[in-house]
Amino acid sequence: MRSGGWKWIAxxxxxxxxxAGAYVAGSGPRGGAGPADPNEADSAAYDFEANxxxxxxxxxxxxxxxRIQAAHVAQLPREGAIAANDLSMHYDPPEAPADxxxxxxxxxxxxxxxxxxxxxxxxxxxxxxxxxxDSSSVAxxxxxxxxxxxxxxxxSTAVPVEVHGGGVRLSSDAGLHANIKEGTVELESAHAQYAx
Amino acid sequence: xxxxxPDCRRGTLLLTGLLLCLQPVLAAKVEPRIDKETPxxxxxxxxxxxxxxxxxxxxDVTITQGPGTTIRAAVANGRGLKNGYDNSxxxxxxxxxIEFDNLVLDADTATVVxxxxxxxxxxxxxxxxxxxxxxxxxxxxxxRASTIDYExxxxxxxxxxxxxxFDGRNEVQSNTLLYNLNDGVISNDRKxxxxxxxxxxxxxxxxxxxxxxxxxDRSTAQ
Numbered sequence: 001m002r003s004g005g006w007k008w009i010a011x012x013x014x015x016x017x018x019x020a021g022a023y024v025a026g027s028g029p030r031g032g033a034g035p036a037d038p039n040e041a042d043s044a045a046y047d048f049e050a051n052x053x054x055x056x057x058x059x060x061x062x063x064x065x066x067r068i069q070a071a072h073v074a075q076l077p078r079e080g081a082i083a084a085n086d087l088s089m090h091y092d093p094p095e096a097p098a099d100x101x102x103x104x105x106x107x108x109x110x111x112x113x114x115x116x117x118x119x120x121x122x123x124x125x126x127x128x129x130x131x132x133x134d135s136s137s138v139a140x141x142x143x144x145x146x147x148x149x150x151x152x153x154x155x156s157t158a159v160p161v162e163v164h165g166g167g168v169r170l171s172s173d174a175g176l177h178a179n180i181k182e183g184t185v186e187l188e189s190a191h192a193q194y195a196x
Numbered sequence: 197x198x199x200x201x202p203d204c205r206r207g208t209l210l211l212t213g214l215l216l217c218l219q220p221v222l223a224a225k226v227e228p229r230i231d232k233e234t235p236x237x238x239x240x241x242x243x244x245x246x247x248x249x250x251x252x253x254x255x256d257v258t259i260t261q262g263p264g265t266t267i268r269a270a271v272a273n274g275r276g277l278k279n280g281y282d283n284s285x286x287x288x289x290x291x292x293x294i295e296f297d298n299l300v301l302d303a304d305t306a307t308v309v310x311x312x313x314x315x316x317x318x319x320x321x322x323x324x325x326x327x328x329x330x331x332x333x334x335x336x337x338x339x340r341a342s343t344i345d346y347e348x349x350x351x352x353x354x355x356x357x358x359x360x361x362f363d364g365r366n367e368v369q370s371n372t373l374l375y376n377l378n379d380g381v382i383s384n385d386r387k388x389x390x391x392x393x394x395x396x397x398x399x400x401x402x403x404x405x406x407x408x409x410x411x412x413d414r415s416t417a418q
Contacts, residue, residue, distance in 0.1 A: 132248050135279070166278055167278075170245060183249070184246050185246075186244050188242065189240070189242075192237070193235050194237075194277065195235050196236075196313045
């Protein structure tokens with residue numbers, strides 16, 4: 001994804017909304033009422049907001065790369081970032097089978113998607129789960145706050161986090177850095193438990 | 197009195213004699229308890245785990261399996277962790293301390309292999325590597341060598357390279373020695389080509405000490 005690639009999310013969101021006939025507030029300043037709860041500075045007005053958004057991003061061959069579903073989406077006027085609530089996202093790694101068997105799913109209570117950048121800031125009951133390469137095992141990352149880089153598939157958090165998968169449960173109070181594409185997890189200090 | 201016996205046969209005979217002396221002490225057979233119920237727990241810093249390849253690297257590591265098994269090392273590299281820890285192997289380095297089945301090993305480097313949810317083999321190396329083993333209802337044995345190999349299947353500790361073994365009273369020194377944790381038998385390694393001299397020190401038991409009668413103090417003597 002190019003830098004600033006989040007513009008497509010806004011565009012696609014609107015397209016999806018129009019197609020679905022969902023509630024859409026047109027461009028221009030608007031009050032911040034609604035289920036979204038962006039920060040105070042941005043709550044005065046949105047460029048747009050929408051409910052029940054579904055965004056699909058495909059590659060040149062029409063293969064699904066991302067599917068993002070959110071209960072509410074609003075574009076914040078100052079920096080153009082997009083705030084989403086009750087977000088779930090599905091990601092198929094490159095060269096993954098089309099049946100979705102290696103699909104990664106991300107859910108969070110809220111997300112902030114900068115207009116120019118690839119990092120999604122997730123908050124509240126964040127879960128990232130997906131099947132590991134060459135394995136029937138599913139890995140799940142659980143935390144309360146996480147940054148997720150859509151371009152590199154890096155995830156990072158500085159708060160307590162748990163990782164389940166491959167017969168191990170990793171936990172850390174000091175956060176982690178991981179790459180879900182590579183399956184790598186780095187923790188400053190951690191407790192690992194391998195089941196018999 | 198210490199005696200150096202360069203002749204391998206004489207050494208073997210003396211070793212056999214020593215074993216006969218030690219046998220009543222070492223006769224208590226101990227079956228190693230296998231912990232297959234509790235998980236393997238690992239605490240460490242700078243933990244790098246690759247879930248795809250099943251490898252783990254960590255520093256200042258403590259690995260435990262229930263209350264009886266503890267492994268500590270400055271650096272640990274684990275492999276074969278893709279689906280749990282069975283058949284995993286661990287390369288350890290720096291300030292290694294391993295405890296299991298009443299055996300304690302201290303060394304500079306180690307390789308630990310798990311199989312069937314328990315420690316299957318251990319190789320420790322150091323300058324020297326050391327072990328202590330508490331026989332049930334018997335005295336504690338200790339030893340050192342450049343390399344110590346443990347095999348769960350046989351219960352053997354194989355000491356190689358400047359070995360020294362001490363049962364609390366008697367000593368054996370050789371290039372290689374086998375010490376069986378299950379029955380406490382010490383023997384030379386017949387499979388080894390390294391049949392160097394054997395040095396055995398047998399210390400007689402101390403006679404019971406009788407307190408020396410006190411000389412009466414002149415001032416209080418009547």
